[in-house]
Amino acid sequence: MTAELQTSLQDFLQYLEQQRRVSPHTVLNYQRDCQQLVDYCHQQSFNDWQQLKPADIRLFIARLHRKGLGARSIQRLLSAVRSFYHYLLKEGLVDHNPAQSVQAPKAEKRLPKTLDVDQMNSLLDNTPADTFVACRDRAIMELFYSSGLRLAELAALDLRDVDFGQQLVHIIAGKGNKGRVLPIGRTAIDALKVWFDKRDQNGLYQQQALFTSQQGKRLGVRSIQQRLAFWGKKHGISEHVHPHRLRHAFASHMLESSSDLRAVQELLGHSDISTTQVYTHLDFQHLAKVYDAAHPRAKKRS
Template identity: 70%
Template sequence: MDKQPDLNAPLQQFLDHLAQHRRLSQHTVTSYQRDCQQLSRWCQQQKITHWQRLKPVELRQFVSGLHRQGLSARTIHRLLSAVRSFYRYLIQISLVDHNPAQSVQAPKTEKRLPKTFDVDQVSALLDLTPDTTFVACRDRAIMELFYSSGLRLAELAALDLQDVDFAEQQLWVHEGKGGKDRILPMGSKAIAALKNWLDKREQQRLITSTALFITQQGRRLGVRSIQQRLAYWGKKHGLSQHVHPHRLRHAFASHMLESSGDLRAVQELLGHADISTTQIYTHVDFNHLAKVYDSAHPRAKKRDRS
């Protein structure tokens, strides 16, 4: 038990570094903490009392054990990524001289495509939502903005009035995932919905709050409330799929890629640090691909049948 701090103290130092210096969100820091603590507990069971003593072969045993317990390849991949980051930090502060996770691979993951809406489903959701009442007008603007700009839930909830620039038809996202700012374009439908919302809000004399989206009491609308409102409209309009913010972000990414094919541009709009994250949105209906192939490839064009 006296050796336990040799594992726990550096881990806590790493978590503090993530929160204070890299300014990662609390959710992300908690995820790193959960994964690294799982390894720490296993090391203690194996009588490994210092991070320097963990070898790649032992880490592979740990990963194999997780796989046998039924953990998904995706979860193990995430855990190994956290461990690699942890060891990079330990090397940086000269506590260890190697990274045992560098050569350890997670089991192959089955690529799951994110469920998304097609254009007609999104249009039905947005066009059928009225903009007459205070709440409906606000909800319509929220959904239009999700689909127009591909925002994350936390990013939309954090928007302030000053972040919207109608003249330039753009909005500012401050400290998105990874603490990065970015500027996003807004479509004409989203701009119109936002202007309607701000007019409705002014009619209610709710002009003191700096938040862009507020409750009828003038408080900033929270992430849970936004989720509930989108689910409400999805059920009301009879959509077969559950409507939640990330699904509208998926729709934004998928439809942009299908129309433009510009992976780098969509990566920037989504705020992805790694382009491989954006690549999961490159799925296109096979029938569409077949039509493009038939019409474009010089040796694949279908001949007229006589």
């Protein structure tokens, strides 16, 4: 009964992969979210996407919410369903998008956790560059903090993407398949040069990937996550250290120093400035703490 629904979904996923060229991770998210709608249609005896009305989508969302699915997950799921119906409209398989007007529950705005300047200095300055692995990991962390890269962006870098003369790194295909060029700070440049020398000493000058294992294989995202967590624990940092936290640190520290929201937006590769504005809240939190500690009329009486 749901064979036609399933076929349409598979065609949509193939369209995302082959024509939209979205990442495999994104395709997997779309598949997981839209499959839940297929299962719901099966339960409700729908056998045609045209049959669904906004009331059906609202009931579908309400059931997921009652089962404990969070507001953010529901927002993402609704976005996937809307995109799926846009595809069905384009293909002439439906004449309306029942998810278009459906609102997800409002999610509580959570601020991204970050590391302060002292924690970042502790993490970077205390990581040695004596062994192959430590030298590579130091360069990885310096580059994350210097340029605010996403994890997938850093993992995909090749040697040719780093321009030492101009002190730039070229992101060929960032999120949404958008490229950008980012500056690299002096300390990160120095760390990368040391890493390049270490690579050559280990006979890896033929490998194109920027960061590799000792066997010469490109370092994967999971391995990078594990290495950052290792150094965070080793240096006694109480907060879990992961790549996105270093990206948060880059953004919040840049904003604290410059107050240039548009520049930080460009550096992070955010298509919408509202995504970047969350860091203004982090900056305000920092200012509020300074105010509470320093202002004579703000201090609590002992």
